[in-house]
Amino acid sequence: MAHVSIESLEKKYSPKAPAAVESLDLEIKEGEFLTLLGPSGCGKTTTLRCVAGLERPTGGRVSIGGKVVDDPAHRTHIAPDKRDIGMVFQSYALWPHMSVASNVAYPLKMRKIGIDERARRVREALDMVGLSEYSSRMATDLSGGQQQRVALARALVATPQLLLFDEPLSNLDARLRQDMRSELREMHKRVGTTSIYVTHDQEEAVSLSTRIVLLNKGAIEQVGSPREIYWHPVSHFVADFVGYDNFIEGTVVGADQYGVKVLLEGTEMRLVCPPRNDVHEGQRVDVAVRSSSVILGPPAADKPNAFEGLITDVMYLGDDFIYELQLGPHKVTVSIRTAEVANIWPTGAPKVGDTISGAISPDSLACLPALHANVPAMA
């Protein structure tokens, strides 16, 4: 297991192009499972490939296990195969002319490990990914999920100090992806190898990681535990990325250690949001709300963030109903499980034109610096 240190990492693919990664600082602790998350083109793969040694940084420094592996200012570059890392890619990158066992044995052969020791370790690695029975099959005679397991066994077999994953599940179908996600989590619990994982899938990141780094245009937007990223986004970009789907403009009318009170624009409605010490009274903000976090039910004026809204649209999606509500000048979408509808409205589901009520738990809101802070408030 290794500690990884990334200091002021910069990667420019050409002198004139904007940097793919810029001034990136990151410390990855021993045994962590850290995910680089973000939309296409934000620099996740470039960062990972710089750690792997497959790309050469144009600035900064990368160290693995206390050893500097890249430092362009001092012309240091250690080749990927000398970094003691295991890699799993989106394309399984198996040798098609080799059996499963030979594919897995390959890194050991490169390290000149003796044949008996090699056979033992291959058996162990295949056991770990549940493929012991397939060892003599040709690698290409396996399903996509099985091939990815072979790739994982190959990454694990040499017990590297660091594992790197580049979107390893994105070629698999949804069901298999879910199974593999659980297996990866189990594997990490068992072997505890420091891991860096790249994905653009927030669910994958939240379910696998001990820490998530959200990247935007080659720079870090937020670093935190899955819970912090999911429930306490610091910016619009992060909130949007992790599934907040309503953004309501307002003005801070109170902020203390208990919470931030926001008066929603064009209404008398105040929403209490979790505390945030970088906002002040009078500041324009946006309140981010997940449609699935709104609780509909009978009027509950005594509850925090109780509201009433006019239904302007209803969509049925099988498992869920989506209601579009008008709250003053704001349109807010609310989703509710179909199975819940009869519990909440025993006399029948509400329709367009009805007014319904509910409440939003303060913990499920995020008060964010306004995206359009310079736009004057509408009269």
Ligand SMILES: Nc1ncnc2c1ncn2[C@@H]1O[C@H](COP(=O)(O)OP(=O)(O)OP(=O)(O)O)[C@@H](O)[C@H]1O
């Ligand atoms: N070999 C390359 N040559 C030139 N530009 C590149 C190269 N590889 C990546 N880039 C550019 O660097 C930026 C970051 O790309 P990168 O692949 O790291 O992003 P990403 O977040 O991994 O995206 P994706 O999820 O689509 O793989 C992008 O603008 C991309 O076009």
